[in-house]
Amino acid sequence: MSPLKEINNSYRDEGPKLREEKHFTDFYVNLDQQELLPVIVPSEKDQLDEVENHPGDLIKGQISLVDKDNETRRNSPKTHIKQVIFKDKVTVEPIALDRSQVKFKKCKLSIGSLVHSPRVPRAYQKFGYLTASPINNFDENLTPYIKRTDNSATLHPNPLKNISRYQSNFKVEYDMDEQDDLYIRYLNEIRISDPHNYLSHEIFEIVMSVLETEWFHLEKKIPPRISTTSEISTRETRAAWAHYESYGSDDGTGYIVDQPCAVCGLSECDNSNAIVFCDGCDVAVHQECYGVVFIPEGQWLCRRCMISRNRKINCLFCPSHTGAFKQTDRGSWGHVVCGLWIPELFFVNSHYMEPIDGIELIPRSRWKLTCYICKQKVGACIQCSNKNCFAAFHVTCAKRAGLYLDFGSCSIAEVSSNAPGLRLQSFCDRHSPPDWPECKEGIMKTRNYFAAADSSSETEDVVSVKKRNKSNFKTKGKWTTNRGTPIAPQMFARLAQEVLDVFKVENSSSLSADLCKYWSMKRELKRGAPLVRKFDASSFSSFTVDEMKQRVEFANLLSNDVEKLQEMASLVVERQTVLQLRDSTIRKAKSIYTHPEKIVVRESILKRMNNYSSYRTLMQEKKTRDALNSQLQIFFDSENDECIKLFRELMDAYFNEIESDEKASRRIKSEAKKLQIHVHTLLESGVDTSQIQRWLAKDFSITDSGIEHAPWQGIPLMEEQELDQTEPLSETENKTLWKALS
Incomplete structure (x- = not known):
């Protein structure tokens, strides 16, 4: 190879790759992110020294050179620069952009002018x-x-x-x-x-x-548009069938039965992986096989029809011009099946199945292989999976000829990402499995297809002129354009x-x-x-009687399911209501068991205190009312075991605060004194809370699962009398126990 070619190849290999994300550490391997960068900033002292060195300029009223530079630097527009690193050399270049390209024009319409009154006149x-x-x-x-x-x-x-x-x-x-x-x-x-x-x-x-x-x-x-599966035959459909019978198909078009996917060759689909037809070239693909994440409304076009519909494109890996295409990372075109079957290729984004990457990984020997089906040395071929066979063939030629191509148990996502452990099998016609149909007829159709394509390329220009002349007569009776846009009559x-x-x-x-x-x-x-x-x-009128019966049965089943779902929803609501009631009851029971004094205070003291006239007088003032509510909130939120003592202290602090308040009136202080005496009377005459916990322990026991009813009172009585239930009781102890139980 000449030195000039080596230089060209090196520049071509090191060029940027389209739509490929890389981390900045790939370009700067030795970059330390934690290293501090030195920054040199001129200080005011340096500027003063420069001024002292030129006192004559100041006397004459002139600006020093330093001040001139600073003023020029402030007034001049900032010039942005960029660093270009190429071949381990760093160059700094200014970024010069046209102002017409970066200047934003102010919109003449204001937001307020776009907002109209939401009211509609009565005439409409x-x-x-x-x-x-x-x-x-x-x-x-x-x-x-x-x-x-x-x-x-x-x-x-x-x-x-x-x-x-x-x-x-x-x-x-x-x-x-x-x-x-x-x-x-x-x-x-x-x-x-x-x-x-x-x-x-x-x-x-x-x-x-x-x-x-x-x-x-x-x-x-x-x-309606007549498909190839219809019984009504037209000139175009008959031509498509004849083309399929003579030359076969590598993208599924021309099938009399359901058209298969142009990538995997299967016609089965479901709601999550539907088959989508291109409105430009009639190619059919699965969503997963072609990377159609969302099916758009209306017209859908494949990548080739969307970007290069009116131009003939060539696959980089095979001689076929039909099928499902996607672009490579360098902007060229390639079949999706070629990207899946060539071992070195992979798709950067497995969800959208694009772009095709890994072209530089393909060895030169693969580019030199000659397809034994089409007899052409074009693109990159794959070989027979038989270890002793060296037959090479293009992927699309194998599909058109009907050779054995099997993904095995691998999914399209695994194959597209070129995951390790893939077992893709492709055999020539001589080493196909025994149950695989004969492929000799398909090979002859493929060879005839490329032979006819070469001979028809000479007369292609003449045919295009005739079609252009006929198109002027066809557009007169058309209702829609080629893109499906309605033509308003x-x-x-x-x-x-x-x-x-x-x-x-x-x-x-x-x-x-x-x-x-x-x-x-x-x-x-x-x-x-x-x-x-x-x-x-009216779309239901095209159904037969059996289809309508099936629809009615399905609607009845769906209606019954909806009724059951409504019943289940009501039961769920009822269950949640009962669970909330149960949880609130459990919380209340635990509160009573752990702090019974709070219940006693609330039932026997606070309710009686509410009926007292002095309490109602204090509640009429906002300051005293808020202070009392704050003290009661502290009491009910506390986890203190001595609740009665805490309540007494909080109430005394509340009354002392009113007594020491200078702004409080004499009437408020008098009523507070009466209420304090009444509260102390209720506390002294109330229920003896010292025995409440003992009474609760006789009948209930608390565990991690909740409060449970005690089976019998013997255990707490034995603990009270300091008796061990594992030791046999004496006659005196038995008499004491039975006396306590009676």
């Missing part, structure tokens, strides 16, 4: 808008509900029912966005001269709802004009055409998806 309420009353006045018990069949609903006649039969039950369903608001302003500026006849937001939403309704009913009358413009005439909008003829064009572009922005979701009940 008959079209389905809400009333002008705010929604806060809604009451489910007082606000009446109005159904379509009620008489009150027919008080406002529908003026659009005479325009079209599909607008008899018209209701506004379209909700405009900011883009629509800007377009309305544009139309009002160029089409309408009188500000009183401007196109309002409500009229715009009504027109868009009318167009959506008309297209919904018109689309039902458009003949002239009838839509007439209906839109009649709707605008109802509201007396100026220049309705030009506005109707503009609105139809805007509606088509809005549908194109959503890839043909409807702007308003509608339920189509």
